[in-house]
Structure formats: C-alpha cells, structure tokens
Amino acid sequence: MNRLAEAIAGQGGKRALILSTPHQKAEAERIAASLGPLAAGLFHDATMHTPVDVTERAMAAYNAAAADCVVAIGGGSTIGLGKAIAYRNDAPQIVVATTYAGSEVTPILGQTENGQKTTVRGPGILPEVVIYDPELTLGLPVNISVSSGLNAMAHAVEGLYAQDRNPISSMMAVEGLRALKQALPQIVNSPRDIEPRSEALYGSWLCGTVLGAVGMALHHKLCHTLGGSFDLSHAETHAVILPHSAAYNAEAAADALKPAADLFGGSLGGGLYDFAASIGAPLALRDLGMKAADLDRAAELAAQNPYWNPRPIEREAIRALLQSAWEGARPR
Ligand code: NAD
Structure with missing residues (x-):
C-alpha cells in the first residue's frame, strides 16, 4: 500500500x-x-x-x-x-x-x-x-467473485457487438472473457490462491475498459431496469441475465459474437449458461427475489425508450426472455 x-x-x-x-x-x-x-x-x-x-x-x-x-x-x-x-x-x-x-x-x-x-x-x-492489489481480493467471498466476474464478462459480450466497437475494443473483450473464463473456476476451487485472483483482476480491467469505451445494449438496459426498479442485486442480476441476453442477440450478431461462441462452445447462450452453472452462479431471477407478477412491468420498462440493439427490441420476445431468466431455464 x-x-x-x-x-x-x-x-x-x-x-x-x-x-x-x-x-x-x-x-x-x-x-x-x-x-x-x-x-x-x-x-x-x-x-x-x-x-x-x-x-x-x-x-x-x-x-x-x-x-x-x-x-x-x-x-x-x-x-x-x-x-x-x-x-x-x-x-x-x-x-x-x-x-x-x-x-x-x-x-x-x-x-x-x-x-x-x-x-x-x-x-x-x-x-x-x-x-x-490481488492480496486484497483473497477474502472476496466466492459468490461475489463469481457474480461480479460474470458482470465483467457481460461488458465484454455487449462490447463485441457494440455499434461503435473497434478492433482494439474487440480484442480486449475477447481477452477479458478468456481471462475470466480461466480464473473464475480456479477461484471457486481455491479462493485464496493469488494467481487466479490476479488473472481475474486483469480480465476485469479489460472488460471494464470495454464498458467505458463503447456503447452497451439490451443486456445492460435490462439489468439497469431490474436493479433500479425492482431492487435486485446488481452483479447477481447480470449473472442471471447474461446467457439470455446473449441468446437473444446470438443470431443477429453472429459474426461479432463468434470469438465468444468459440470460447464457450456451441450456442453462446447455452455455453454461458453451462459455464455459470459450473461455477455455482445464480441462474434464476426468482432466486434473487423477483416476483412473477412483476415480469410484465419489467418487459414494459425494458422496451420503453427505444435504443440500439443488434436484434430489434420486441416486447413479446423480451417478456419471453424474462420468463426464461425468471425460471432459470437454459437458453438454446
Ligand atoms: P459491491 O461493491 O456492492 O460489493 C459487494 C460486497 O462485497 C460489499 O459488501 C463489499 O463491501 C464486499 N467486498 C468487495 N470487495 C471485497 C473484498 N475484496 N473482500 C471482502 N468483501 C468485499 O459489488 P460490485 O458488484 O463490485 O458493485 C456493484 C455496484 O457497482 C452497483 O451499484 C453497480 O451499479 C455499480 N457498477 C458501476 C459500473 C460503472 O461503470 N458505473 C460498472 C459496474 C458496476
């Protein structure tokens, strides 16, 4: 210090x-x-x-x-x-x-x-x-490590298809995803091991830099709505929504997302879901305290004030996404 x-x-x-x-x-x-x-x-x-x-x-x-x-x-x-x-x-x-x-x-x-x-x-x-200073992160509880790591990965996934992306931001996004994909399972197994803690901070720096550099879309808008209007925990909400927002955009942004799909295998939504499940991340909005009765209003709010997204924001499709995320279903 x-x-x-x-x-x-x-x-x-x-x-x-x-x-x-x-x-x-x-x-x-x-x-x-x-x-x-x-x-x-x-x-x-x-x-x-x-x-x-x-x-x-x-x-x-x-x-x-x-x-x-x-x-x-x-x-x-x-x-x-x-x-x-x-x-x-x-x-x-x-x-x-x-x-x-x-x-x-x-x-x-x-x-x-x-x-x-x-x-x-x-x-x-x-x-x-x-x-x-990775020493200061050795005591970061495993569940917060996992959800804040997935929060960082969400910056990178959205950065890959951002309208204003550039070759450097995409390179940083892929490297950030790679680093966190490697580090998070090791942190789960051995939370006081300094190497993966250091690697995770490196990945987090890369993903955060992407967030600061290019525009975000559906994923961040949804999490912003769920956190701000329904008081859901920030990082855990990102962790639950990421596989679903990636699946929503997977086809429309297939080329931009290819490096991420290669990393996680198969369909990006399903691959991210399996990764999240393997490190014990929360998988369902209902487990974070979201009420089924609030899903309609959440879909309404998320579809308001149109914003750019690779796939158009359709209220019914967003409502279906939220239903899957609420149940914790694996996206295809
Ligand atoms: P957090 O800062 O709320 O931390 C979660 C808990 O973990 C807290 O109790 C904290 O004290 C504890 N903690 C943190 N580090 C620890 C450590 N090393 N050891 C032990 N305990 C530790 O969680 P977060 O996910 O980092 O941040 C969420 C907030 O950050 C939200 O309000 C979100 O909106 C905001 N955020 C903003 C941006 C941005 O660019 N503006 C980006 C990401 C997140």
Missing part, C-alpha cells in the same frame, strides 16, 4: 477521505492507519446503486474533514460513491478495486433517487488512479 500514499501525493492530495462499505470498514481502517495524516477521515456507508442521500452525507463528511481527494477501497458500490463525490466537487479519485465489476475504469456514474436509477457520463467521473 506504499503505492497508495504515492498515488495520493501524485494527485496533489494531502487529506484523503477514505471510502468503504460497512462490510469493508476494518480493511479501510487498516489502510487509513497506514496512511497516517494523509487519511483525513473515513466514510464507511457506501451502498449499492449509489443513493443520492448517501452521497449527500459523504459530501458533508468530505467537507467536515477538509479533504482534498477521495480514496475508494472496494467494489462498484464504493467506487460509485467516489465518482458521485467527484461529479459534484471534482475531487481527484484514487481507487483500490477489490471486485471484478470494472467500474474503476469507466467515466460512468449510476445514481438512484426516489426509486429511479439514472446514468451520467463525463471525464470528471473517471477515476484518476486505479490500484489493483
């Missing part, structure tokens, strides 16, 4: 506000102690989907500590809080990323207020410095 002190100083920082979730409070305190006076305060209430009221409390903590930068230690929830602060006051952000969601390398901030999740993009949102 010597690199962290260097990174703070490199941003001209003298007083960092350290951010974490309640779950990672002890880790954040340990890191804050190692920073000495560079750590001006700690805010450990980061939470999923970046609620604006939490950001307002964190802004008050930032001002009370007379901080001049933020250090986010954690996954997408904590990183989202750092981005939300920077969006409001332009604070330099240093991120120590500890999951595979990839938010640390995107200029995208999702926030929720009054049950609505909105997304903003902007250069000031992109963290200035990212530190990957």
Whole structure:
C-alpha cells in the first residue's frame, strides 16, 4: 500500500477521505492507519446503486474533514460513491478495486433517487488512479467473485457487438472473457490462491475498459431496469441475465459474437449458461427475489425508450426472455 500514499501525493492530495462499505470498514481502517495524516477521515456507508442521500452525507463528511481527494477501497458500490463525490466537487479519485465489476475504469456514474436509477457520463467521473492489489481480493467471498466476474464478462459480450466497437475494443473483450473464463473456476476451487485472483483482476480491467469505451445494449438496459426498479442485486442480476441476453442477440450478431461462441462452445447462450452453472452462479431471477407478477412491468420498462440493439427490441420476445431468466431455464 506504499503505492497508495504515492498515488495520493501524485494527485496533489494531502487529506484523503477514505471510502468503504460497512462490510469493508476494518480493511479501510487498516489502510487509513497506514496512511497516517494523509487519511483525513473515513466514510464507511457506501451502498449499492449509489443513493443520492448517501452521497449527500459523504459530501458533508468530505467537507467536515477538509479533504482534498477521495480514496475508494472496494467494489462498484464504493467506487460509485467516489465518482458521485467527484461529479459534484471534482475531487481527484484514487481507487483500490477489490471486485471484478470494472467500474474503476469507466467515466460512468449510476445514481438512484426516489426509486429511479439514472446514468451520467463525463471525464470528471473517471477515476484518476486505479490500484489493483490481488492480496486484497483473497477474502472476496466466492459468490461475489463469481457474480461480479460474470458482470465483467457481460461488458465484454455487449462490447463485441457494440455499434461503435473497434478492433482494439474487440480484442480486449475477447481477452477479458478468456481471462475470466480461466480464473473464475480456479477461484471457486481455491479462493485464496493469488494467481487466479490476479488473472481475474486483469480480465476485469479489460472488460471494464470495454464498458467505458463503447456503447452497451439490451443486456445492460435490462439489468439497469431490474436493479433500479425492482431492487435486485446488481452483479447477481447480470449473472442471471447474461446467457439470455446473449441468446437473444446470438443470431443477429453472429459474426461479432463468434470469438465468444468459440470460447464457450456451441450456442453462446447455452455455453454461458453451462459455464455459470459450473461455477455455482445464480441462474434464476426468482432466486434473487423477483416476483412473477412483476415480469410484465419489467418487459414494459425494458422496451420503453427505444435504443440500439443488434436484434430489434420486441416486447413479446423480451417478456419471453424474462420468463426464461425468471425460471432459470437454459437458453438454446
Ligand atoms: P459491491 O461493491 O456492492 O460489493 C459487494 C460486497 O462485497 C460489499 O459488501 C463489499 O463491501 C464486499 N467486498 C468487495 N470487495 C471485497 C473484498 N475484496 N473482500 C471482502 N468483501 C468485499 O459489488 P460490485 O458488484 O463490485 O458493485 C456493484 C455496484 O457497482 C452497483 O451499484 C453497480 O451499479 C455499480 N457498477 C458501476 C459500473 C460503472 O461503470 N458505473 C460498472 C459496474 C458496476
């Protein structure tokens, strides 16, 4: 963590506000102690989907500590809080990323207020410095490792068929998928082994970079709707939906998706489903708390505000996709 002190100083920082979730409070305190006076305060209430009221409390903590930068230690929830602060006051952000969601390398901030999740993009949102330390991920629970790894893979799969893709983003997407396909089963078998942890962070960096570089489509829109309006857990929702969104687009984007289909074998949707099942990922929306009665409204919301997707967004087909995902059926 010597690199962290260097990174703070490199941003001209003298007083960092350290951010974490309640779950990672002890880790954040340990890191804050190692920073000495560079750590001006700690805010450990980061939470999923970046609620604006939490950001307002964190802004008050930032001002009370007379901080001049933020250090986010954690996954997408904590990183989202750092981005939300920077969006409001332009604070330099240093991120120590500890999951595979990839938010640390995107200029995208999702926030929720009054049950609505909105997304903003902007250069000031992109963290200035990212530190990957696989030691800090050895304790990432296996189930979160699996679902956040599949969340990263979803960025890559959608990046492959993005309208504004380029040869470099596609190369990064395929390499990210390869790395995570290799690392996740090894993490499941041996969570404290540093090699696959390191490989997974590499894959996550690649997939996150793709997310930051090109546009996303059906998969991210569906997960955004399910997370924002039905309060489903972010990474697990991505894990359940990925095989189904890939199957929905498999034919329309067959050429672009071929490298992914080659990696996972057979039909991409079925191959991704089998991979997810083999690493113990959640497979059904009903297991995440989604109610059958809400599927119609979810399909309605996901088909609203038309957006580009390789295959047209048809309400009935989306409703069928959601039904399969709710039941946990294997897509063909
Ligand atoms: P998370 O940040 O919510 O972390 C999940 C849980 O795991 C938390 O309790 C956290 O404290 C704990 N945890 C994290 N790292 C740990 C570690 N190494 N050891 C032990 N415990 C650890 O989960 P996530 O999936 O990384 O992030 C989800 C959030 O990120 C969502 O709000 C989502 O919208 C956002 N996100 C944003 C982007 C973007 O580009 N804007 C991209 C991906 C995700």
